[in-house]
Amino acid sequence: GYITPEQAAKLKIIKEHFDNLEARKAELEELILALANPYQQEISIILTAPGFKNTFTAIGIISEIGTNMEAFPSAKHLCSWAGLTPTNNESAGKKKSVRVSKAGCYIKPLLVQCANAAIKSKKHPEIRDRYLRIKKRRGHKKAIIAIARMLLTALYHMLKNGENYNSDLYQKSDILPITREITVEQAILMAQFQGYRIKSATE
Template structure:
């Protein structure tokens, strides 16, 4: 990793710039209102492969449940490949912050990622939102039967 991106993070203003340089961001190919491909870019040939392998290993391991839980939630909605790319980007962002704060000697803090796993206590949605959610999960919506007297 260090041989690819270096030790000083002065080259990259933010972690998003580093992720874009490594090719872990979706491309934007849109012309005349038509969206074409949203695959990840072809940049960062070597570092992207390394991060995907690391993400696959971390997901299988039980040492970091915050990463594994996020992968499992993403895999349900987006599929395995996209979830692995998200985890690889998450790892690269963590590496960026570790290298950025190298002088301060701040270690990796898993609590930052565990906070995003916690769902809000009171979750409320409107009826139309619930119907759309049920339809998106494959349920057939039927009107309630009313009795006429």
């Protein structure tokens, strides 16, 4: 086709604008990498997890949750903070909404993107199998949130223990201290809450 001088001038301006944006983007990425330089060990650990193949993705995770997992008593607390835990809204025996909270407006979309990538990987069948099992019962959206929670649980243990990803990390549960004690009254209340009817030894 034929390009008029006016169109050529516009294309030149657009190209210069695009090149300028690319240059600013490169400068910003260089600054981010410089700020993340002290966390190279943690970044390399995160990059071993499924769905985390980009350095800036790992930096985004660290910028949200940090590297010191002592700030969170358990992986469940971290998942709740990130808005990946279903709410428990029940009244008079009727369960209402179990939607996840609006917390984690930055880290939650990032983890969901990583989860979408992880379920397509053939290197980690435990993730895809879990996704397919939940999808059959609850649908795609709830299954993806479950996988995102699974990944964040694994990241918690990886950063806390300084170890690379393995398929057993997300299954780790927080072990309660052996010195934990409750009173008889508390035990009775817990049993009643679970639906048990308490009766005396003479009955």
